[in-house]
Amino acid sequence: MGKQTTGQxxxxxxxxxxxxxxxxxxxxxxxxxxxYKSLIxxxxxxxxxxxxxxxxxxxxxxxxxxxxxxxxxxxxxxLADLYGVVxxxxxxxxxxxxxxxGPDLRALAKQAGMSEATYIEQHAATEYTVAFLGFQPGxxxxxxxxxxxxxARRASPRQxxxxxSVAIGGIYTGIYPAGGPGGWHIIGRTNAVLFDPQRDPxxxxxxxxxxxxxxx
Numbered sequence: 001m002g003k004q005t006t007g008q009x010x011x012x013x014x015x016x017x018x019x020x021x022x023x024x025x026x027x028x029x030x031x032x033x034x035x036y037k038s039l040i041x042x043x044x045x046x047x048x049x050x051x052x053x054x055x056x057x058x059x060x061x062x063x064x065x066x067x068x069x070x071x072x073x074x075x076x077x078x079l080a081d082l083y084g085v086v087x088x089x090x091x092x093x094x095x096x097x098x099x100x101x102g103p104d105l106r107a108l109a110k111q112a113g114m115s116e117a118t119y120i121e122q123h124a125a126t127e128y129t130v131a132f133l134g135f136q137p138g139x140x141x142x143x144x145x146x147x148x149x150x151x152a153r154r155a156s157p158r159q160x161x162x163x164x165s166v167a168i169g170g171i172y173t174g175i176y177p178a179g180g181p182g183g184w185h186i187i188g189r190t191n192a193v194l195f196d197p198q199r200d201p202x203x204x205x206x207x208x209x210x211x212x213x214x215x216x
Contacts (some may be wrong), residue, residue, distance in 0.1 A: 009126050009156070012163050013076075015027040016075070019058070019208070021064060022048075022061045022062075022063070023058055023059070023060055023065070024058070024059045024061070024067065025053075025056055025057070025058055025059075025062075026056060026057045026058075026059060026075060027055065027056050028055060028056055028057055029032060029055050030055075030112070031079055032052055032053075032055055032056065032057060032131065033052065033081045033129070033131070033207060033208050034119045035057060035075075035121055036050060036052045036057055036207060036208070037081065037208065039057070039075075042070075042074055044071055044074060045070075045072060046061055046062055046063070046068045046070070046071060047059055047060070047061060047062070047071060047169055048060045048061060050061045051132075052113060052131065052132035052133075052207045053126060053132050053134065054131070054141070054197065059071070062188055065110065069215065076132075086207035088130065088206060088207070088210060088214055089206070089209045089210070090127075090208035090209070090211075090212065090215060091192075091204070091205060091209060091210065091211050091212070092212050092213075092214050093175070093190050093192050093211055093212070093213050093214065094190060094191070094192070094213075094214045094215075095124075095166050095168075095188040095189065095190045095213045095214065095215060095216060096189050096190070096215075096216040097120045097123075097124075097166075097188040097190070097215055098116055098120070098187070098188065099115075099193065100164075101111065101165075101186075101188050101189035102166070102186055102187040102188040102189065103186055104154075104168075104185035104186050104187055105119065105120070105186075105187040105188070107185075108149070108151060108185055108187060110170065112148050112149060112151075114148070119149065119187075120164070120187075120188075120215055122146050122149060123145075123146075123149060123173070123177055123187065123213060124212075124213045124214065124215050126144050126145065126146060126157040126213075127144065127211070127212050127214075128142035128143060128144040128145070128173060128210065128211040128212070129142065129143045129144055129209070129210055129211075130142060130143075130176075130205045130206060130207050130208060130209045130210075130211065131143045131172070131207065132207055133203060133205070133206075133207065136176065136178050136180065136195070137177060137178075137179050137195045137202065137203065138177040138194040138195030138202065138203040138204065138211075139174060139175070139176065139177055140171045140174055140175060140194070141174055141192070142172055142173045142174055142175075142211055143171070143172065144173075145168065145171055145172060145173045149168060149173075150168075150171050150172060151167070151168060151170075151185065153169045153170060153183045153185070154183050154184065154185060156182060157161050157182060157183035158182055158183070158186075159181055160179055160180060161176050161179065161180060161181065161182035161183060161184075162174060162176070162179055162186075162189060163177065163179045164176065164177075164189045164190045164192065164194070165186045165188070165189050166186070166187055166188040166190060166193060166213065167182065167184035167185060167186050167187065168184060168185045168187060169183065169184035169185070175190060175192070175194055175202065176194075177193075177194035177195040178195065180204070188213075192204060195204075
């Protein structure tokens with residue numbers, strides 16, 4: 001872009017891309033949560049919001065799109081540890097697996113070559129990390145799904161998925177905060193309230209939080 005910061009022209013690194021006048025997408029790969037934690041800890045005065053996404057961050061600036069020196073330095077600052085920074089809250093989510101609550105569990109277990117009980121055991125044995133929120137308000141994309149349980153999304157999305165549905169899509173597991181259409185495989189359901197606009201913060205789970213599912 002043709003703007004300047006502190007009187008000097010700057011070049012935007014190839015891993016950065018402007019997506020609006022105030023939005024800068026920064027490719028972060030496996031370091032997304034580490035970079036997110038580093039940036040929010042700095043309380044950057046020119047940044048209105050920082051939103052984690054799939055292997056990237058979106059920085060929303062308070063005014064016209066330019067990258068102040070303070071922000072540029074923060075974006076290229078070496079990270080001491082890419083993987084040991086997950087220190088968010090730990091949540092235990094009670095889930096009712098299979099049956100009416102999890103209509104896709106039987107087929108997924110068969111596809112994975114295991115019994116339903118083993119499938120449930122493997123899903124619940126993992127501690128997941130909230131990589132980012134999206135799709136619906138409060139919908140967590142949870143990293144850590146065992147390879148044996150990973151599967152492509154449904155070829156034909158359901159017109160309606162029940163609130164609280166525990167689902168699998170690709171490399172992620174997640175929970176639908178509200179009812180509506182959905183293309184992930186449903187393996188269970190929880191009564192946990194993932195999003196409440198009257199709560200502070202409204203979302204139960206935040207990036208960096210850890211989640212452990214407990215079979216009902």
